Amino acid sequence: MSVIERDMPAVESAARSYSRAAIGLRNPHLAEIGKARSELIWLEIHSENYLLPPTTPRYQALERVRHDFALSCHGVGLSICSADGLDRQHLQDLRVLYDRLQPFQVSEHLAWSVIDGRYYNDLLPIPYTDETLDIVCRNIDQAQEALGRRLLIENPSRYIDLPNSDWPEPVFLREMARRTGCGLLFDVNNLFISAHNLNFDAADYLQDIPVAAIGQFHVAGHSRRELTAADGKLDQLLIDDHGSTVLEGVWQLLDEMLALTGALPVLVEWDNQVPTLDVLLAEARHAQQRLDAVAGKAGNHAA
Amino acid sequence: MLHEWQSHFANQLRVSPSDSEAELGALFGAQQHRFSVYRDNFIGSLVDALAETFPVTWQLLGERFFAAAAADFIRREPPVAARLSRYGGALPAYLHGHAALRELGYVADVASLEWARVESFFACMPETVVTPETLLDIAEEALPHLVFETVASLRIIVAPTAVLNIWRAHQQAEPQLDGIDPWQAQVVRVLCNRMQGVAAAAITPAHAVFLQALQQGADLSTAYEAAVVVAPDFDLQAALAAELTIGSFARVLVP
Numbered sequence: 001m002s003v004i005e006r007d008m009p010a011v012e013s014a015a016r017s018y019s020r021a022a023i024g025l026r027n028p029h030l031a032e033i034g035k036a037r038s039e040l041i042w043l044e045i046h047s048e049n050y051l052l053p054p055t056t057p058r059y060q061a062l063e064r065v066r067h068d069f070a071l072s073c074h075g076v077g078l079s080i081c082s083a084d085g086l087d088r089q090h091l092q093d094l095r096v097l098y099d100r101l102q103p104f105q106v107s108e109h110l111a112w113s114v115i116d117g118r119y120y121n122d123l124l125p126i127p128y129t130d131e132t133l134d135i136v137c138r139n140i141d142q143a144q145e146a147l148g149r150r151l152l153i154e155n156p157s158r159y160i161d162l163p164n165s166d167w168p169e170p171v172f173l174r175e176m177a178r179r180t181g182c183g184l185l186f187d188v189n190n191l192f193i194s195a196h197n198l199n200f201d202a203a204d205y206l207q208d209i210p211v212a213a214i215g216q217f218h219v220a221g222h223s224r225r226e227l228t229a230a231d232g233k234l235d236q237l238l239i240d241d242h243g244s245t246v247l248e249g250v251w252q253l254l255d256e257m258l259a260l261t262g263a264l265p266v267l268v269e270w271d272n273q274v275p276t277l278d279v280l281l282a283e284a285r286h287a288q289q290r291l292d293a294v295a296g297k298a299g300n301h302a303a
Numbered sequence: 304m305l306h307e308w309q310s311h312f313a314n315q316l317r318v319s320p321s322d323s324e325a326e327l328g329a330l331f332g333a334q335q336h337r338f339s340v341y342r343d344n345f346i347g348s349l350v351d352a353l354a355e356t357f358p359v360t361w362q363l364l365g366e367r368f369f370a371a372a373a374a375d376f377i378r379r380e381p382p383v384a385a386r387l388s389r390y391g392g393a394l395p396a397y398l399h400g401h402a403a404l405r406e407l408g409y410v411a412d413v414a415s416l417e418w419a420r421v422e423s424f425f426a427c428m429p430e431t432v433v434t435p436e437t438l439l440d441i442a443e444e445a446l447p448h449l450v451f452e453t454v455a456s457l458r459i460i461v462a463p464t465a466v467l468n469i470w471r472a473h474q475q476a477e478p479q480l481d482g483i484d485p486w487q488a489q490v491v492r493v494l495c496n497r498m499q500g501v502a503a504a505a506i507t508p509a510h511a512v513f514l515q516a517l518q519q520g521a522d523l524s525t526a527y528e529a530a531v532v533v534a535p536d537f538d539l540q541a542a543l544a545a546e547l548t549i550g551s552f553a554r555v556l557v558p
Contacts, residue, residue: 019477048385048386048387051386053425053428055427055429055497056424056427064474074359076383076385077386079385079406081388082309083306083309084306084309087384087385090384090385111536112309114385115306115309115310115311115312115313116313117383118313118381118382118383119381119382119383120313120381121344121345121348121349121352121382121385121387122316122341122344122345122346122348124309124313125341126305126310127305127308129304129305131304131305132305135305158343159340160331160334160337160338161334162331163307163331163332172551197337225340227336227337227339228336229333229334229336230328230333230335230336231333235336237337237340238342282485303501
């Protein structure tokens with residue numbers, strides 16, 4: 001905590017300098033991403049995709065991209081909520097990568113994927129309890145120290161209302177941010193999905209969220225899946241599959257959140273059935289319009 | 304408590320759906336059916352990762368068989384680290400032991416070759432290599448005792464099948480398998496260098512024994528003696544020249 005406060009720039013200043021819409025850099029677009037220079041100032045990469053020897057073609061392509069865009073590095077494998085603690089080698093590898101790339105933000109998920117030395121390659125849920133909060137805060141402290149950077153932690157998409165949970169998620173997030181000094185990467189799609197799947201009102205949720213800790217927004221597409229419950233009833237779930245355009249309900253929720261936070265970096269995520277770069281850029285343009293609308297309102301207020 | 308809960312959750316990801324109903328009921332109550340979202344993600348994403356690492360194995364087995372075999376493998380051997388590009392080292396051995404593939408041994412051999420290529424790629428360091436010219440400065444009487452340290456990216460696959468021919472045939476959109484006898488044994492040397500990336504080439508069994516001996520730290524004369532046991536006409540000069548030319552050695556130690 002002390003290191004974070006003393007040596008690291010606040011979420012606020014890093015975030016505000018890059019308050020524009022962006023997209024994630026995907027392998028199929030590595031060669032042509034340069035053409036996005038006229039509209040984008042930053043890109044997100046998945047950190048684990050670049051834990052490669054610097055001599056490999058993919059890493060060298062990233063080095064070229066770095067000259068044209070600021071980078072936000074999104075970790076998907078640190079397993080910040082694991083009761084086993086963190087993998088020190090993985091932390092060290094990330095540190096080397098971040099020191100080379102100098103991203104303006106680094107983020108991880110409020111999730112776990114590692115237990116008993118096995119890696120489950122999914123963002124698995126945690127029950128919100130006092131014990132979990134202690135473990136998560138300890139892991140975030142360790143990660144921030146090891147990386148020498150403030151982390152943004154992303155709220156999860158939820159599918160099961162875990163019976164052993166006793167904190168509301170936004171209060172858990174607020175306490176986590178207060179104790180560790182971490183920021184939040186707020187995934188609007190995840191909130192939309194969780195509200196549907198767990199049957200709560202997103203507006204209530206937003207009442208408790210630590211608005212000042214939010215440093216970046218994610219939006220993405222989701223799909224519907226119909227499951228059959230044990231009693232034979234059909235159960236319609238929203239699935240966070242990042243495989244399509246952002247739905248209008250998610251854009252509207254983004255508008256509401258931007259009204260609370262003011263302009264911040266907004267990322268359009270698309271990880272499955274990755275479309276052409278032009279389709280992704282069109283989504284980013286749409287996100288930029290939502291951001292511009294907020295800036296316009298702020299301008300009117302000032303006037 | 305969180306540790307036990309996470310262990311329990313993870314174990315349920317690894318058992319097949321039919322075996323886990325009672326356990327899931329205890330963990331999640333009326334929402335137990337939703338656990339399939341996590342299980343499908345876990346298995347599906349790792350099947351995709353393995354398909355990316357073993358593309359020719361995937362083609363040989365077909366999508367459905369590959370997915371079923373990979374899912375079984377994933378349940379037994381989940382990854383131990385987040386770098387999925389390095390997941391799957393145990394898949395060739397799993398396929399070698401797969402009852403349904405007993406008559407199709409070349410499939411597991413191709414998987415071994417694909418994994419050797421991955422290992423070679425990640426071991427590809429920007430190291431300097433020993434060139435043929437290096438040997439000009441060494442006194443002739445010292446030659447038998449030279450120890451050649453092989454580069455980290457060197458791998459040797461000894462297969463009872465035509466593993467390299469089959470792999471090569473699948474490097475084009477329409478694999479041409481005409482004229483390939485899958486049961487013709489092949490030995491393959493895999494090596495990565497900065498100029499060419501990973502390259503695989505067929506070598507003779509004696510040449511492989513020679514290289515393996517060097518890889519294990521034997522000096523030149525000992526490696527040669529091992530090779531002539533396999534092929535009395537083994538040409539040391541030609542083999543050494545070939546390896547020096549492609550850069551198989553990181554260092555040469557003169558006694």
